[in-house]
Amino acid sequence: FARSFGYDMRIKIPEGYSVQGVEALNKTVENETGSFKAEASVSGDVIKVKVTKIYSHGFEPASNWDKMLAFIDAANEWTNAKLLFKKN
Numbered sequence: 001f002a003r004s005f006g007y008d009m010r011i012k013i014p015e016g017y018s019v020q021g022v023e024a025l026n027k028t029v030e031n032e033t034g035s036f037k038a039e040a041s042v043s044g045d046v047i048k049v050k051v052t053k054i055y056s057h058g059f060e061p062a063s064n065w066d067k068m069l070a071f072i073d074a075a076n077e078w079t080n081a082k083l084l085f086k087k088n
Contacts, residue, residue, distance in 0.1 A: 002057050005051075006053075009051075010049075013047060020086060025039075031070060033056055036054075
C-alpha cells in the first residue's frame with residue numbers, strides 16, 4: 001500500500017572532534033513509483049539528518065519493478081554511509 005517514512009536525526013559532535021563525510025549522506029532518487037531522499041548538514045556541534053522514503057502507489061505493475069529498485073537500492077546503499085569523527 002502507498003506509504004511514507006520519515007526520520008529526523010540529530011547527532012552531537014563530541015567536544016574536541018570534527019566530522020568528515022557528512023556530504024556523503026546526501027542522496028536523492030525520485031521517480032513515479034516513489035522516492036528516497038536524505039539530507040545532512042552540520043549546524044554548530046550537531047549533525048542534522050532528515051530521511052524520507054515514499055512508496056507512491058498501493059500497487060505497481062511488474063514493469064515498474066526496476067523503477068522501484070532504483071530508490072529501494074539507494075536507501076539500502078545509504079545505510080552503508082559512514083561518518084568519521086577526528087580528534088582535533
